[in-house]
Amino acid sequence: xxxxxxxxxxxxxxxxxxxxxxxxxxxxxxxxxxxxxxxxxxxxxxxxxxxxxxxxxxxxxxxxxxxxxxxxxxxxxxxxxxxxxxxxxxxxxxxxxxxxxxxxxxxxxxxxxxxxxxxxxxxxxxxxxxxxxxxxxxxxxxxxxxxxxxxxxxxxxxxxxxxxxxxxxxxxxxxxxxxxxxxxxxxxxxxxxxxxxxxxxxxxxxxxxxxx
Numbered sequence: 001x002x003x004x005x006x007x008x009x010x011x012x013x014x015x016x017x018x019x020x021x022x023x024x025x026x027x028x029x030x031x032x033x034x035x036x037x038x039x040x041x042x043x044x045x046x047x048x049x050x051x052x053x054x055x056x057x058x059x060x061x062x063x064x065x066x067x068x069x070x071x072x073x074x075x076x077x078x079x080x081x082x083x084x085x086x087x088x089x090x091x092x093x094x095x096x097x098x099x100x101x102x103x104x105x106x107x108x109x110x111x112x113x114x115x116x117x118x119x120x121x122x123x124x125x126x127x128x129x130x131x132x133x134x135x136x137x138x139x140x141x142x143x144x145x146x147x148x149x150x151x152x153x154x155x156x157x158x159x160x161x162x163x164x165x166x167x168x169x170x171x172x173x174x175x176x177x178x179x180x181x182x183x184x185x186x187x188x189x190x191x192x193x194x195x196x197x198x199x200x201x202x203x204x205x206x207x208x209x210x211x212x
Contacts, residue, residue: 045182046155048073051148053112053141056121056128063181068108070101070203071177072195075158075170077115078123083172087111088131090174090189091138097196102137106203109138114160114168116142116149156183179206 050062063071072094076084091109101107111128113119124140132138143149153160160170174195176185184202187195 045178045180045184048155048177048181048183049148049151050181051143051145051152053110053143055139055141056124057135057139063177066108066110068106069179069206070107070199071110071181072107072199073110073112073156073175073177074172075112075114075153075156075160076127077113077168078119078127079115079167081167083170084127086189087172088127090192092132093192094174094195095132095134095136095138097192098137098199101199101203107137107199111138111140112149112152113140113142114149114153114158114170116144157186176202178202 048063050064052060052062054060072091074087074091076087078084091111094109095102098107102109111124113124119142121142124142128135128138128140143152156175158171160168163169172189174187174189175183176187176195176198178184179202185198187198
């Protein structure tokens with residue numbers, strides 16, 4: 001192949017790559033898949049599959065049956081040595097930061113295991129106890145059916161990949177679900193104040209919780 005043809009092929013390849021990247025990242029507004037899913041939640045909130053969750057403190061409930069206006073949802077597995085430990089700490093801090101809203105029945109923290117085969121209710125209770133002595137407003141649960149768990153993970157944009165050592169690699173964030181049970185925002189774990197403000201804003205717009 002001549003130098004000219006090689007250069008032309010390289011140029012065409014670059015243009016094609018840029019075009020694919022443009023589509024995949026919402027016209028360069030999102031530069032990663034993680035930021036792309038967060039933009040999607042803001043632009044077009046997705047309805048959460050109305051599956052049944054088996055809670056460790058007793059009882060089962062579907063998302064639609066939870067009386068709280070706003071749900072904060074995250075995903076963990078108890079053997080995770082890294083990001084899930086951070087998630088537990090974040091939940092405990094949000095318990096404190098949103099204590100008035102939790103006490104008023106406006107907000108609920110919901111943690112769902114991505115490994116229901118091994119995460120027994122006892123394991124999940126131990127996980128919560130490592131982070132807080134107050135169980136109020138923070139519920140952990142399991143989705144027994146694999147197809148239903150998959151539908152929930154897909155709706156939230158959570159990617160779970162076995163790591164080959166008995167654990168998982170997965171993305172982590174705090175997911176805000178509004179009164180209509182649609183995913184309306186995805187927040188960074190290190191932005192506690194931002195999460196609290198987002199929750200209060202969603203609740204306020206739904207006609208509940210006065211501005212603070």
